[in-house]
Amino acid sequence: MNGLVPAEGTPLLIGGKLIPGGSGVFATINPATEEVLGYAADASAADMAAAIAAARTAFDETEWSRDPALRARCLRQLRDVLGEHLEDLRAITIAEAGAPLMLTSGPQLEGPIADLSYAADLAENYTWETDLGTRDLMGVASHRVIRREAVGVVGAITPWNFPHQINLAKLGPALAAGNTVVLKPAPDTPWCAAVLGPLIAEHTDFPAGVINIVTSSDHGLGAQLVQDPRVDMITFTGSTRTGRSVLVDASATLKRTFLELGGKSAAIVLDDADIAAAAAYTAFTVAVHAGQGCALTTRLLVPRESYDAAVTAAAGTLRGLAAGDPAQAGTVCGPLISERQRARVERYLEIARDEGGRIEVGGGRPADRERGFFIEPTLISGLDNTATVAQEEIFGPVLVVIAHDGDDDAIRLANASPYGLSGSVWGTDPDRIERVVAGVRTGTLSVNGGLWYHADAPFGGYKQSGIGREMGVAGFEEYLETKLIATPA
Incomplete structure (x- = not known):
């Protein structure tokens, strides 16, 4: 080569x-x-x-x-x-x-x-x-x-x-x-x-x-x-x-x-955050490298009263991130690594449908890709935190939107997982943000889009991460x- x-x-x-x-x-x-x-x-x-x-x-x-x-x-x-x-x-x-x-x-x-x-x-x-x-x-x-x-x-x-x-x-x-x-x-x-x-x-x-x-x-x-x-x-x-x-x-x-x-990290959006911006950012990150990152935030926890707005914002972002050729400069979502991995992701999408989830965007192979192990960036709504796709690591470009009922409930949902690798918090009140940061049991946390990856920054997880x-x-x-x-x- x-x-x-x-x-x-x-x-x-x-x-x-x-x-x-x-x-x-x-x-x-x-x-x-x-x-x-x-x-x-x-x-x-x-x-x-x-x-x-x-x-x-x-x-x-x-x-x-x-x-x-x-x-x-x-x-x-x-x-x-x-x-x-x-x-x-x-x-x-x-x-x-x-x-x-x-x-x-x-x-x-x-x-x-x-x-x-x-x-x-x-x-x-x-x-x-x-x-x-x-x-x-x-x-x-x-x-x-x-x-x-x-x-x-x-x-x-x-x-x-x-x-x-x-x-x-x-x-x-x-x-x-x-x-x-x-x-x-x-x-x-x-x-x-x-x-x-x-x-x-x-x-x-x-x-x-x-x-x-x-x-x-x-x-x-x-x-x-x-x-x-x-x-x-x-x-x-x-x-x-x-x-x-x-x-x-x-x-x-x-x-x-x-x-x-592994990880099943949560992006927690507080009710004083810019809901649309937080949802769009989280959707973008889950499509990066076709979602094949253990620390990606694949659960989007949003205030119940803002659920529809979050779904709309995340769906709009994912529609603009079509799976494509990784060699092209504008590609965000490339292929999955293998046929085996694509079949795994497809199986989870079928499980989500069977459990009552709604596929808002994506949900299958892109129509314009006859070759390659591609899956469309996918948004799932209508499920709670106990759903299979909210609990198990999928390792594909799949985001699940889950409603929470306030800061304490968001912390509870984030921690109701066998994993504890990463996560994010979105809000404007420093005291509320700090309370969430202190309450979530995970190895890394991003606040309002902060980036934690660097050679001098320790990386690892709690629990089964x-x-x-x-x-x-x-x-x-x-x-x-x-x-x-x-x-x-």
């Missing part, structure tokens, strides 16, 4: 070497056209075992974990070489992930690359030791120091929806902290991860085995990575259902586990152990 992808397909990166997959190759598909883009190495169980062994050796036998200056230099080299191939990476991201062109200037590509600078800076500037001073215990005076050290070998399992953002949000902090990594990306977007391999091997000073990239069509390799006792930590982003399986598998060796899982935080200092410290050292004073 371009200079980053060899004609025979992308290779694995194991132990510093670019190698073919033990199970041959598998195809990667353009979700906007349903055409085969090319091929990626299909790793075998033996390949995964070799990658884990390489990461273990690199952690145990090199100075990587004890040399923050080297780590910072390598991360900046990776940032720079990715920047040099930005347009090739942009083309791959649009074609393989179906990401709209507009998003590649932000969280789909350029943002995550720039965020490597933050990880490099942390490696150089983090306080690795803290002096606790001297204390006496039973007549013995001891001087104590707290030291932060790398966890060890990290297994990173990532999804397909924001591949660069999630891959680099795991690689950057984990490597900056001194860990070695085995990256297992989703089978739907292997190229977005695999193209890093040659750039790392040929243009950076990462020691062999510090980063290993294992693409595979076999989901069982992810379980193998989690279960292997040589792996000290798992960082996983994906569905809550799969996250439960990861947690069970990790429990056998009691390895540290970070989970960033996950365990731990990614990004920011809190995310960096997920990859660290704490050691207390006491010596005679």
Whole structure:
């Protein structure tokens, strides 16, 4: 497809070497056209075992974990070489992930690359030791120091929806902290991860085995990575259902586990807000990248007396956001990632109809798209918060409008969910806004359109939306152990 992808397909990166997959190759598909883009190495169980062994050796036998200056230099080299191939990476991201062109200037590509600078800076500037001073215990005076050290070998399992953002949000902090990594990306977007391999091997000073990239069509390799006792930590982003399986598998060796899982986030509109503006904004965001974002607000909670006005505003916005070619500059809603995902969304739309929901806009495949896994941006009204589409994560461009009866009821409805990943609040009274912010149990909250995404901002959820935080200092410290050292004073 371009200079980053060899004609025979992308290779694995194991132990510093670019190698073919033990199970041959598998195809990667353009979700906007349903055409085969090319091929990626299909790793075998033996390949995964070799990658884990390489990461273990690199952690145990090199100075990587004890040399923050080297780590910072390598991360900046990776940032720079990715920047040099930005347009090739942009083309791959649009074609393989179906990401709209507009998003590649932000969280789909350029943002995550720039965020490597933050990880490099942390490696150089983090306080690795803290002096606790001297204390006496039973007549013995001891001087104590707290030291932060790398966890060890990290297994990173990532999804397909924001591949660069999630891959680099795991690689950057984990490597900056001194860990070695085995990256297992989703089978739907292997190229977005695999193209890093040659750039790392040929243009950076990462020691062999510090980063290993294992693409595979076999989901069982992810379980193998989690279960292997040589792996000290798992960082996983994906569905809550799969996250439960990861947690069970990790429990056998009691390895540290970070989970960033699903969401069914609520946009709460108070009665003193600009109802139309809040509804329109929320509708716009749910159409972005065909709704394939775990932190998108997919429940719109509006005052009962303003329900019809909110529906009208949201419907008007969604009508103007037709699903289209992600390579076109004006496209907001591209395709879903696969036929499987489109069928999932269609099933939820049928459930909504069966439960008495009204499809105000959308509700099916766009008439002008004969190929591609497209679904029209869809607005559902007439349901309450107990409806299936109000409780379960759909992962498509689908917004449900729900009436509330005041601030307390809005908080109750927002919290009446197994998830707690994100959300938003719209209003004008600062005291009322603060009360809602304090009352909603969720990991991130936007107030009147404020943007929370940045490298220095921790991201994660409450309840079944996950365990731990990614990004920011809190995310960096997920990859660290704490050691207390006491010596005679």
